[in-house]
Amino acid sequence: MQKLTEKQLDKAIAAAFCNPDFATWFLSHTKFAPNNSAYKWSRTNHPWSMVSLTVIDPETGELSTISKGSETDIFVLFEHADGQRIAIHIENKLRAGAFTPQQPEFYHARAKQWQNESKYGLYTDYEVVLIAPQEFYDRNKPECVKFDRFISHEALAAHIPEFKALSHGS
16 A cells, blocks of 8 residues: 655645535534634645744753744634634644654744734634544654644544555554
């Protein structure tokens, strides 16, 4: 069975949001359910920016700031009937994937930084969502729970054909 790359799966997910039934199903797994939001657009070209994150230095116990470039795998923008916009920042992990240091925390910091920015659709609220095989989640739970939500690849397979076709080695 052909292995699909993370980027191929990212594009399949973004394309699925054009289907209002999928968009409603996906949002039903977030704090934005129920809602009357309509899909506006998405990006899968890994939008990137420099992000600063305040962390506790494990050696000194002091607060320090880390700045680094980081990306969102899939950025999705929705708009309510009243014009208010919301965003979903999605991290997609494959079965054999791993997190980079502070990756969940950088997702939150980046989503906050992009809030109300015209380049990112002037959204006023957001969530960061991890999608991955259940096996990945189980193996990396302490980091996975730092995302606002988790949706398994197995659940996505009911809606997106590319996820049905994943081999066990993904």
